Amino acid sequence: MIRLADAVLRAVGGRGVFLRLPAPAASGDDAEQLGLASPEFQDVELGPAAFHNANSVTKLMVSSSAVRAVVGSLAYDSAEVLFETAVGLVIDGVLYEITDTVGAEAMGQAYCYWLTLRAPVR
Amino acid sequence: MQNAKDTFYEVLRSRLVALNPYRTVVLRGVVRPGLLVEENELVTTVALPDCFRMRWAVKAVSADGAMPLIAMECEIEYETAGTAINGGMDRGRLLAAMDAELQAAVDPLPRTTQKMNYVGLASGAAAVAMTTSVWWSEVTFGQTVVKDDRLARTAMLTVMAYQEAGEL
Numbered sequence: 001m002i003r004l005a006d007a008v009l010r011a012v013g014g015r016g017v018f019l020r021l022p023a024p025a026a027s028g029d030d031a032e033q034l035g036l037a038s039p040e041f042q043d044v045e046l047g048p049a050a051f052h053n054a055n056s057v058t059k060l061m062v063s064s065s066a067v068r069a070v071v072g073s074l075a076y077d078s079a080e081v082l083f084e085t086a087v088g089l090v091i092d093g094v095l096y097e098i099t100d101t102v103g104a105e106a107m108g109q110a111y112c113y114w115l116t117l118r119a120p121v122r
Numbered sequence: 123m124q125n126a127k128d129t130f131y132e133v134l135r136s137r138l139v140a141l142n143p144y145r146t147v148v149l150r151g152v153v154r155p156g157l158l159v160e161e162n163e164l165v166t167t168v169a170l171p172d173c174f175r176m177r178w179a180v181k182a183v184s185a186d187g188a189m190p191l192i193a194m195e196c197e198i199e200y201e202t203a204g205t206a207i208n209g210g211m212d213r214g215r216l217l218a219a220m221d222a223e224l225q226a227a228v229d230p231l232p233r234t235t236q237k238m239n240y241v242g243l244a245s246g247a248a249a250v251a252m253t254t255s256v257w258w259s260e261v262t263f264g265q266t267v268v269k270d271d272r273l274a275r276t277a278m279l280t281v282m283a284y285q286e287a288g289e290l
Binding site: 022023024025026027030031032033034035036037039084085086087097098 | 128131132135149150151152153154158159161162164165166240241243244
């Protein structure tokens with residue numbers, strides 16, 4: 001099912017997006033707590049992914065194999081924790097906030113993730 | 123204004139830690155005392171339960187004296203879902219415990235402290251004492267608000283300080 005979802009995403013023109021993750025906080029660092037220092041960020045690529053627009057809501061369907069690879073390599077507990085930790089998704093240089101995450105499952109396994117996105121206010 | 127905000131945060135955090143060192147929060151992989159300033163954190167971290175979240179607003183600026191006197195409104199929001207082992211049925215008690223902790227941290231005298239400049243921390247230097255003080259009012263508690271499975275409350279107090287020459 002996962003391979004089928006990946007194949008469908010590629011067939012409909014699936015593309016790569018970047019998940020922006022903050023580096024771990026510095027322990028006992030008052031400068032960060034006071035907003036004087038910002039954490040470093042790293043962008044990791046997720047793909048294939050495809051946009052879905054309906055009723056003014058922007059959603060992104062992301063391959064679960066890509067998500068799993070990132071969860072495994074960066075040692076996150078789960079995909080949900082990964083998305084909650086992320087600052088957002090960088091798509092064509094624009095940072096979108098992730099407001100909701102839903103894993104679409106079949107036979108107990110997520111085959112893709114639906115991410116609800118909020119575009120920055122311009 | 124920023125120095126007064128930073129100073130009050132540091133004082134309140136140290137008082138809360140002394141009262142209950144077990145009230146902590148995990149933010150970006152690090153265990154920290156359970157008090158954070160919303161504007162200093164990523165937007166994705168603001169709805170954490172079982173910790174105090176501070177928010178600032180300028181209330182009034184008076185330029186009548188030798189130095190401008192600034193009064194800032196400080197909102198402290200907190201919420202709890204209780205403990206999972208009790209099925210959340212202790213959420214009222216835990217909210218009351220947070221009320222008591224906040225009152226015990228804010229209200230006792232002295233409600234004043236030396237204003238500090240923490241800008242040097244960003245480059246590894248120490249905080250510098252300024253010439254004026256920061257002082258604050260007693261805390262007032264808002265209504266209990268039900269947020270799905272959580273009980274929430276917003277407490278408010280006023281923090282005042284003189285704006286020294288060259289301060290942000």
